[in-house]
Amino acid sequence: QKEVEQNSGPLSVPEGAIASLNCTYSDRGSQSFFWYRQYSGKSPELIMFIYSNGDKEDGRFTAQLNKASQYVSLLIRDSQPSDSATYLCASLSGTYKYIFGTGTRLKVLA
Amino acid sequence: KAGVTQTPRYLIKTRGQQVTLSCSPISGHRSVSWYQQTPGQGLQFLFEYFSETQRNKGNFPGRFSGRQFSNSRSEMNVSTLELGDSALYLCASSIGQGLTEAFFGQGTRLTVV
Numbered sequence: 001q002k003e004v005e006q007n008s009g010p011l012s013v014p015e016g017a018i019a020s021l022n023c024t025y026s027d028r029g030s031q032s033f034f035w036y037r038q039y040s041g042k043s044p045e046l047i048m049f050i051y052s053n054g055d056k057e058d059g060r061f062t063a064q065l066n067k068a069s070q071y072v073s074l075l076i077r078d079s080q081p082s083d084s085a086t087y088l089c090a091s092l093s094g095t096y097k098y099i100f101g102t103g104t105r106l107k108v109l110a
Numbered sequence: 111k112a113g114v115t116q117t118p119r120y121l122i123k124t125r126g127q128q129v130t131l132s133c134s135p136i137s138g139h140r141s142v143s144w145y146q147q148t149p150g151q152g153l154q155f156l157f158e159y160f161s162e163t164q165r166n167k168g169n170f171p172g173r174f175s176g177r178q179f180s181n182s183r184s185e186m187n188v189s190t191l192e193l194g195d196s197a198l199y200l201c202a203s204s205i206g207q208g209l210t211e212a213f214f215g216q217g218t219r220l221t222v223v
Contacts (some may be wrong), residue, residue, distance in 0.1 A: 033212055043200055043214040044153070086155065097166045098143060098202070098212060102152035
């Protein structure tokens with residue numbers, strides 16, 4: 001069992017819709033969680049991080065964390081074709097190791 | 111403010127050779143982590159350095175090694191290259207060990223032939 005799991009997708013949503021990306025993790029000692037966006041052929045870029053239960057909003061992005069269920073999600077409102085990319089979920093373990101999921105490919109259809 | 115700089119961007123090596131990759135973190139960042147990214151395995155953690163000390167290590171063979179210098183710049187070395195080492199090697203820097211988010215460099219694309 002991978003330590004951080006994501007559905008590989010592709011997840012297809014129409015332009016303007018809400019895209020919902022999900023991630024589960026196995027290490028209960030994980031402290032913080034990160035969402036990165038990676039365009040094809042490029043390096044990952046940080047979208048946002050969350051470390052407290054609940055929601056955290058930044059512009060069109062909302063990260064949600066539920067430590068009891070070991071579940072993290074990223075919502076993208078008003079999805080744009082430029083949001084089409086692979087989204088990587090990462091956890092920071094209790095031993096200060098970043099552990100990445102394999103990513104979910106998002107396709108926003110114009 | 112300059113971002114994370116990795117050199118070289120592209121490398122082609124022959125099986126059995128060794129290679130050294132370099133990473134210069136964001137100014138003021140003391141932690142550097144290295145990752146291997148392949149289509150099948152995703153991003154896999156290699157090791158992390160903080161203040162010139164290796165703090166964490168992933169599940170890679172001893173052919174993969176690294177070091178960090180007093181100016182926080184880091185190098186990664188792979189000896190006796192194998193075809194399966196072909197990958198994108200990414201480094202990421204953060205201010206402190208596990209304290210904040212990590213920012214990635216553009217990566218070094220290594221091809222072993």
